[in-house]
Amino acid sequence: MSDSTPATPVVLDVWCELQCPDCHQALTDVHALRAKYGDRLDVRLRHFPLEKHKHAYAAAQAAEEAYAQGKAWPYIEAVLARTADLARTGEPLLVEVARELGLDAEEMDTALIDGRHMLIVDADQAEGKAIGVTGTPTYVIGDERLDGGKSQDRLRERIEDIADRLLAEKG
Numbered sequence: 467m468s469d470s471t472p473a474t475p476v477v478l479d480v481w482c483e484l485q486c487p488d489c490h491q492a493l494t495d496v497h498a499l500r501a502k503y504g505d506r507l508d509v510r511l512r513h514f515p516l517e518k519h520k521h522a523y524a525a526a527q528a529a530e531e532a533y534a535q536g537k538a539w540p541y542i543e544a545v546l547a548r549t550a551d552l553a554r555t556g557e558p559l560l561v562e563v564a565r566e567l568g569l570d571a572e573e574m575d576t577a578l579i580d581g582r583h584m585l586i587v588d589a590d591q592a593e594g595k596a597i598g599v600t601g602t603p604t605y606v607i608g609d610e611r612l613d614g615g616k617s618q619d620r621l622r623e624r625i626e627d628i629a630d631r632l633l634a635e636k637g
Contacts, residue, residue: 475508476632478625481594481604482542483515484525485553490546492603492614495622499629507629511542513590514602521556523587528560528574530583535569608632 480496482489496509511529515522525545532541544563545552552559557578565571577583597606603614605621607628614621 473506473633473636475506476503476607476629476636477508477510478629479510479512479606481512481514481590481599481602481606483513483519483522483602484529484542484545485519485522485549486516486546486602487549488614489603490549492621493543493546495625498622499625502626503629503633506633511538512594513587514594514599514604515587515591516602519553521552521560524557524578525552525560526587526590527578527581527583528557528564530586531574531577532564532567532569534577534583535564535573537567537569540567541569 478499480492482492499507500509513526513529515526529538529542529545532538541563544567545560548559548563560578561571561575564574594604598611601613605612605614605625607625608631610628612621612624
């Protein structure tokens with residue numbers, strides 16, 4: 467491998483639910499991790515809608531539509547910033563956020579009606595259950611699972627320790 471070949475990044479899966487206030491708080495850690503590691507850390511949102519949140523499943527589908535339209539993370543962050551509004555208003559908020567971000571709001575509405583992204587959300591949720599995810603946010607980096615729903619205390623530091631070790635192993 468030459469010096470110009472980028473190393474394979476370490477993957478951080480963030481099992482998240484867009485109606486979850488703890489997931490909104492976790493964005494601070496996600497931002498800090500991205501700032502520290504840049505493209506050496508691939509932060510991937512994985513869907514884990516919880517039954518206790520009525521609009522979480524629709525929000526996960528909407529996030530996938532935002533991804534299809536090229537604005538996944540801005541959309542995710544905008545919805546997480548309004549978890550209380552989502553609880554009150556539901557799907558109309560998901561379409562409104564799309565419009566605010568310059569996405570095709572009509573296509574967002576259609577995607578929520580036709581369920582075109584349901585399989586992605588279902589697959590994420592099934593995988594999460596299979597590896598022991600029970601709440602959100604939950605982080606998986608390397609082969610380690612960290613449950614942020616139980617405690618956010620020192621979570622970023624633990625993720626950084628694992629990321630540093632994995633990056634060192636890659637050389």
